[in-house]
Amino acid sequence: MLANAPHQTCPGGGQAHVLGQLQQLSPNVIVVYGNHHSAHNREVLWLLQHFQVIHRLNIVLSYPPDDKGNFQYLMQDVTYLPRVTFLALYVMNEGHAFGARSCHVLRLCTGIRKLSMVLLTCRNFEAQSTCPSGCICDQPTNWKIEKLSLNCLQEVEITGLKGADHEVAFLERLFNWAGVLKKLRITFDHTVSKSKAKELCQRLSSTARPETLMEF
Numbered sequence: 001m002l003a004n005a006p007h008q009t010c011p012g013g014g015q016a017h018v019l020g021q022l023q024q025l026s027p028n029v030i031v032v033y034g035n036h037h038s039a040h041n042r043e044v045l046w047l048l049q050h051f052q053v054i055h056r057l058n059i060v061l062s063y064p065p066d067d068k069g070n071f072q073y074l075m076q077d078v079t080y081l082p083r084v085t086f087l088a089l090y091v092m093n094e095g096h097a098f099g100a101r102s103c104h105v106l107r108l109c110t111g112i113r114k115l116s117m118v119l120l121t122c123r124n125f126e127a128q129s130t131c132p133s134g135c136i137c138d139q140p141t142n143w144k145i146e147k148l149s150l151n152c153l154q155e156v157e158i159t160g161l162k163g164a165d166h167e168v169a170f171l172e173r174l175f176n177w178a179g180v181l182k183k184l185r186i187t188f189d190h191t192v193s194k195s196k197a198k199e200l201c202q203r204l205s206s207t208a209r210p211e212t213l214m215e216f
Helices: 040-048 099-107 141-145 165-177 194-207
Strands: 007-009 015-017 019-025 029-031 051-062 083-092 114-119 155-161 183-188 213-215
Touching (some): 083 099, 099 165, 183 194
Parallel strands (some): 019 051, 083 114, 183 213
């Protein structure tokens, strides 16, 4: 059921109702970097601000396929998310590090109980398995020491894990943030060999909390 609430001004200057609760919402993509400041992310945020509570929120983080040296960071407009129970985060990172941007999203919805991350294979993963030297995709790096509290998060699903260093670094931080994590399920990308998958399983199992059930 949707609850009535006050009006808000929309990007075009009109007014729109702020609604209460919603079962599921897919608000299109959030653009991480771009050639110029775009109104796209502000429009997505405007849509999200219509709701106070969303059971399942689907978000796509979209990275440009080219070198980001000449691009601007565009996620500074994303400053609000409703109260979310289940966050589905689709990462189109084109082989670049996504930890800092994923942390940005998680920081806005610390009450989630379930997180599903789908790491979408880029068009040329073999050529972009590591970031170019000096790439800005992992800046600022303070997310790696941030004390984020995801104290409601009990279940995590990761699909398409390739085993890149930045992926493992993000998961290790996630283990630290999610103090009551009960279950972690990982599905590896089809390009990951059995030996690589075994190595990753051992590494991740050694850093996860003993009470976390891990499925690979």
